[in-house]
Amino acid sequence: MKYYSYIIPRDYGFAPNPYFGYSTLATCKPIIRKSAQIGDWIAGYGRSGSKVHRKLVALMKVDEILTFDQYWDDARFKKKRPVFNRAIFCMYGDNIYHHIEEEWTQELSHHSMTDGSINYANLNRDTQTDKVLVAIQFYYFGNNAIEIPKEFDFLIGSGRNHRIYRDEEKINKFVTYISENYEVGIHGLPYSRKSGKFAHYRGK
Template identity: 70%
Template sequence: MKYYSYVIPRDYGFAPNPYFGYCTLATCKPRIRKSAQKGDWIAAYGASNTKLCKKLIMLMRVGEILTFDEYWDDIRFTNKRPVFNRGMFCAYGDNIYHHIDGNWMQEPSHHSMVDGSINNANLETDTKVDRVLVATEYYYFGNNAIEIPREFNALIGSGRNHRVHTDINIIDELINFVSENYVMGIHGIPYSRVNGAFAHYRGEK
């Protein structure tokens, strides 16, 4: 078992996407999506330029790994396809990639252009790794991100690159801390949704 930690500078409920009973990581973080295996834990922390710096935004245990086409075709995840007339949690659906006649299709979404056309920068980054991480065991805190005890500081993500931890004892202690104090599921809303307007991410670094 491994524990991957990273910083999330923008949180719209898109990556990760905690809705409809599954927490999914289907876009961004290609290196984590490439390496993580079933049973591994992934944690996202607030970035240094946010009021949630070093606080735990999301914690998920990988339970399933799908290709983009498998994710698109699976009826369980139809609700994660972006829809723009059912509220923000539907508009930020992350089920956006699949093949048509052998070519990648990117659905109108947070990662497309404003007019719904393909954003090639995001498509290239996201599809670099054809893997979607799926969890039913997860905690999503969003704007109610929590502080974790100091003894777990080594597990907090920082900087642009993710960290990988393999010390099972400290990983288990952190998981126990969270599970003893919170029930699994959603505990907040995405902290980047400040004005209710839908946002597109152009792929800026």
């Protein structure tokens, strides 16, 4: 078991996406998605300069790993496809990549161009790892990100790259603290999202 820790620079409820009963990491962080295994934990912390700096924004246990095509075709995750005539969190669906014949396609989404055409900067980065991480046990705090006890400060990510911790005793102690103090599920709204306004990310 490993613990992956990283900074979430932009939190829109897209990566990770905590909606419809699962937390999924289907875009961004291709190195984490490539190396993480079932049973590992992934934690995202607030970026520098934000109100949630060094606070825990999201924590998820990897329960399942799918390819993009498996994710797209799975009935459980059809609600995670972006929909633009419903609530704003539906617009940030992360189920956006799949093949048409032999070619990747990218749905209109946070990672596409504003006109719905493919943003190749995002597509090429995201699909370099054909894996989607799925969690049933997750804690998403968003703008209600929590300060963690000082004894766990070493788990807080910093910089652009992720960190990996392998001390299972300490990881289990931290997870136990979270599970004893918080219910599984969603505890806040994405800290980067502006109410009622959808944003595209150009990938630069």
